[in-house]
Amino acid sequence: MEQRKIIHIDMDAFYASVEQRDHPEYRGRPLAVGRPEGRGVVAAASYEARRYGIRSAMPSVTARRLCPELIFIPGRMEVYREVSRQIHRIFREYTDLVEPIAFDEAFLDVTRNKKGIPLAVDVARAVKRQIRDELGLVASAGVSYNKFLAKIASDYRKPDGLCTIHPDRAAAFIARLPIEAFWGIGRVTARKMHEMGIHDGAALRECPPDFLTERFGKAGRLYYEFAHGIDLRPVEASRVRKSVGCETTFPYDLTSFDAMTDELYKLAAKLNGRLDRAGFRGNTLTLKIKFADFRLQTRSLSPGYELFASAEIFPLATALLRDAGIEGHPVRLLGLSVGNPTHPVQHELYRQLSLDL
Structure with missing residues (x-):
């Protein structure tokens, strides 16, 4: 079986970099895309801002406290959408097997590429150079024989990174990888693994x-395969997305309504960012609640208009929580998702970028 050649391209600080490209006066200065007033959140932060600890989905007031000279500018989704189209046109000069993950990242299968370039690392280098020369933007690239390792590699030397994980070196690379760096392992799962003595890929591989399935459900099998360098998922050039969501498992159970609404606010901001990056709009909001006794409850509503901004999502989520009868029932997980898309969001040729945002 022919070994695949997969590239993961991730644009560095995409929204903020577009703004610094288009506004030379912002270059080299800490910049955040978002609203500074009220309960605004940071949609994106430049690398200069990240040095102060500023991150996406952070409340704007917190970001301003960390960096008083931080520049806030409103987002221009129509511009980011068009730039993303331009980036994806470059991708398709090399291969039609492009799987968009968001406006600013995608997988490319270049096993058989249009340019006839034998080495995937040379394809990645050419793509990065073309994006820089034609669009004035910087991308990081990860190269390997599957999606998991290509994704890990693209994060390894940011910004402007290019990292290749060769099949012969994958086992040693994975063995040294901190458990937090594994795809799909979040803060709570990582803490649980640490309590079990699993701190890196080498320890995970021994399980x-x-x-792993007994302790982490279906995800346990995925962790096992990743630890052994296995990821058979293909790069899918056509995919229909039915919903976009996010959830958080808390390190301790929440018992008060105020604490839960604080977490819902953070989730709404995070969901807002994911909807933006995916170019997704839907009509139905779903709240997921997992109680301390592991009972699961979901509640949904369809307000009759498109949902894509945290200012719309948060009050609706709060109303769903209020109606869920949570009094006296500690909560260990909350999740929010938007579904029932207003248009089928099909990733083929990055069609979701044609949606109005």
């Missing part, structure tokens, strides 16, 4: 699949 039998049944052991």
